[in-house]
Amino acid sequence: MKTITTLLMTSILAAGMAQADGHLPLKTLPDDGDRDYWLPEQVNAEGTLDALQAVVGAEAEPFKGTLENPLQIALIYPSADTSDFWARNYLALTKRLDELGIAYETTEFASRQIEHSLQATYASQVDQDADLYDFVIFGPSELATQADNIDKLAANPDITTFVWAFHTPLQYLENQPANWFDFSSAAGALIICDYMVERLGNDVTYAMNRGIPGITDNQRSGDWAACVEEKGNWELAYEHYGEYTREGGFEGTSLILQAYPEATVIHNANTAMSMGSVEAQLAVDKAGDVFSTGWGGTGLELDAIRRGELDATPMRMGDDVGAATAEAIKYHLEERAEELPFVFLGRIQIAHDQMSAEELDALQTEAFRFSGVGALER
Amino acid sequence: MTDATAPTPRPGLAARIEPYIGILGPMVMIALIALFMGVVEPARYFRVSNINQILLDAALYMPMAMAMTFVITQRGIDLSIGSVAALSAIIMAFLIKQYDFSAPVAFVICLVLGAGMGLINGLVITRFRVPDLIGTLAMDLVYRGFALVLAKGLVLARFPDLITEIGRGQSLIFLPTPVVIGLLTLVAGYVALRATHFGRYTIAIGSNPEATEMTGISVDRHRVYAYVLMGTMAALAGVMLTGKLNAVQATSAPYFNLHVIAAVVVGGTSLFGGRASMIGSLAGVLLLSMMINALVTLRIEFFWQSVASGVVIITSVAIYTWLQKKDRDGSGGIRAIFDNPDNRKLTMLAGLIIAALILLLGLGAATATAPAA
Incomplete structure (x- = not known):
């Protein structure tokens, strides 16, 4: 050959x-x-x-x-x-x-x-x-x-x-x-930005659980922040670097909820941090008080959307x-x-809490048509 | 008239090779790897380009292994070297890329910055009496934090030829430039250890710091010297890494500390101080690079690299310890081991743990139910 x-x-x-x-x-x-x-x-x-x-x-x-x-x-x-x-x-x-x-x-x-x-x-x-x-x-x-x-x-x-x-x-x-x-994380950032500004309107105070400083985080968090500030006049309250870990998302969200109650949106830069963020909100019984995003539209994120704990995510096919x-x-x-x-x-599409269960299932099936929905088997 | 003093008896073979026992452990392992690869994959492993690759990988750690040999021999440890390397290289990169400093000037500034960070480490340990482990671990966080504050997510790339020459140059033809640099630092370290006051005091401090202090040697000052040397060499490694990748960022050099400490200890330098082997450190660095290269050449899964690294480190140190035992006579064999009541109790404990594990696994398997659909 x-x-x-x-x-x-x-x-x-x-x-x-x-x-x-x-x-x-x-x-x-x-x-x-x-x-x-x-x-x-x-x-x-x-x-x-x-x-x-x-x-x-x-x-x-x-x-x-x-x-x-x-x-x-x-x-x-x-x-x-x-x-x-x-x-x-x-x-x-x-x-x-x-x-x-x-x-x-x-x-x-x-x-x-x-x-x-x-x-x-x-x-x-x-x-x-x-x-x-x-x-x-x-x-x-x-x-x-x-x-x-x-x-x-x-x-x-x-x-x-x-x-x-x-x-x-x-x-x-x-x-x-x-x-x-x-x-394209940059494209994903713009897609979720447009969705959120349209849904939540202008002059929103937000916080972010960022990942590790680098090009990926710059696009997922930095580009998104620049977009919402430009298109919706949103204001940043606090940004926490959670190193893409569940613990980091939990810790960051706990800090935000306690020290920056004016933040009504928490933008997370990956699945692990968004799961940690959701847990931190549940731990203080504040799930639903804040609009939370994930990144990637993994199975964990879609399950959290179905439970009403996560609000939206830019979902990769x-x-x-x-x-x-x-x-x-x-x-x-x-x-x-x-x-x-x-x-x-x-392709990237927004999955959100206002979609029906069938719509979410269809998205998930399309996204993971080869690797399979649910835990991986290799 | 006869000579009043009797001639000194010629020392036996064991006594003559004793000073070199430190490197026998890693040398045996190197020989085993070479032998194994010579049988399994000789053409790919021993070709010139692959030997070059092994040397290039090892070169990065040579300067740090040299300095760490001094630090560990003085009963110290430095866990901050990865962060020192990253921070000093980041600053050098900014000076070159954003402030248009010439590469040679920025390079020297980088080394001086590394020395400064080593000085801070030494002062934290000797003046504030913070244990080496905690002090350098904390300073590791500080330096890494500064690197992140400065660079955030920025990757600084594409440096002048001098930097890439230091990291991966081949202009010396017979050996890659970083290998020459690494070997030169080890030679300098060998000379310093053998032929300077600093080297002699290093061994004395590691052997018995209190006694050394009582002889009038400033133990703290010489410990600071060792950390300054360590910081300088970490900065040099930072430049070498930057040149190798032609890029640097704040998260660079994450596992330098463990790799270098492992190489030095494998080489026969005692973690308890007082015993140094510069040649052993070179052997340790080469051994780790050879082993990782062999695993990749054999296409063995990545996760086995950490398993193999641990096994090689333990085996090398165990071989060295066994060779060093002076009362080894071989009598009794396995049976003698079990005659020792301590060994019997430990064997019983191991048996209990294994039995409990088997029992629990059997219990778990017997009560397991089919996963929900």
Whole structure:
């Protein structure tokens, strides 16, 4: 398989390299110089994102070619942390590959989110073992920190590189990976912002349980805060950094309820903190007094919405990223890579307490159609 | 006329190798890993690029292992090195990226800042009489907090060539630049330990601080020196990490302390003080890097890395302790172990715990019901 695909990959990579090699962006924006990354709408060819989102949401059409041996896929990602995000991506990827009739074998290089140096080691090892792999899927611990490693893998002609969990291709990369796959936290922040301003009106005092300082928290919390302040004239009472933990959410909410009673909204930056926040409100019998948000629309959050403890969450169609990656592999094998969006974004919808049980169930089934509703089984 | 003094008898082999026993534990483990990988995956493990990778990973910890050898030999410990590395590197990064300082100047400022943080650690421990463990743990929080206050979620990336050369450069051809830097710090540490007052006093302080004080040596001052050295080397490691990744952020270097302490202890430096082995620290650092690399090469699941790290550390220290035993004669074997009443009682306790576990698991399985649909 390796020898057969090498020629194919080389031609595909040549096209991808041409795109990376000074041909990005497809559209320029006035503030390009103020950022060191491109926005998805600048690098995606017209209609490609919508088309792939439609393909991912539809039944799988089997791979038309044949493979001599199973594809070898290396996954470098921080899956050793507690979030099931990576595990669900993996399940969606592999189950969609099964549906597409593509034989594969995977090798996982796991780490914790903050182990940047270990990820660099993994990237070097996959790079030097490129003869073993056809594709590498890289979920960076932090984008800028792993930029050189993305560049290094993307430059390797023996392997096709996909990036997971980021959607802002860095302008300064000399070699861009083949494709990027993510949910846009920035888009999610704007969607939940619009929903809340419309539902709660203007001049609201709010508080936040933020995560760990970083690009993800800046988008989920910072972008959301900027949006509600601009669109609804909302005022910040307090922001607590709960490090994405349940304990952090509990502690932050306890502090907010006690010291900032004027805050009528608590915005949480992930599921664990939103669960901790809900528990803290229940502990002092104040559930429902404050409008609480979650992030991601996981099963735990939807259950809390059904119980009336959580009010709204920007819900990711969780399996879109993994399934889109499987589709992208098929497109690359079929020499149709130019039909792919350079940056794929999974769909995000608002789940809220005014939806019926049936509507919530339907959303959940769609979101986790590959990895399964409820606890994961691997 | 005859010579009044009888010739000194030539020491036996055991006496001659005794000074080097400290590194035998990790060396045995290194040999075992090399042997195992030589059988299982020789082509991939022993190729030049992989050896380069192992050395690059180890290099990051070499300067800190050198300094930690002094700190631990003086009966101290420094848990703040990861935060010192992160904070000093963050400040260096800001100086370069936002204030346009030249890289060499910012680099030197970074080292001085690390020394300053080490000085604060030393003063907290020696002047406020805060135990080393608590003092450096608390300062770890302080330094990490400052790093977060300064950088928040910012990732500072893309540094001048000098910084990336320090972190991952290859311009010296025969060895990567960080490996050369790491080895040079270890050589300097070896010389300092063997041939300077500071080195001699370090061993004396660790052996018996009260007696050392009574001989007129300023124990506190020399302990502060060790922490200053530690802070400087942590800052150097911070620069190396920044150069390796070409980026730095406030949460960088999270597990430096445990990794470095493990490497030094594995290398034969005693946590109880008074015994140092700089070569052993080098062996310890190499051992941990070789082991992690081997696990990745063998595609073993990530979570086994921490299991294997623990097992290797315990095994290395146990081998060293066994080799060091002077009254080892081998008589009695297993039976002699159980003749000891303490050992019999401990064996009985272990048996009780295992039996209770089996009983409870059996009970749980017998009373388990099918999960609700």
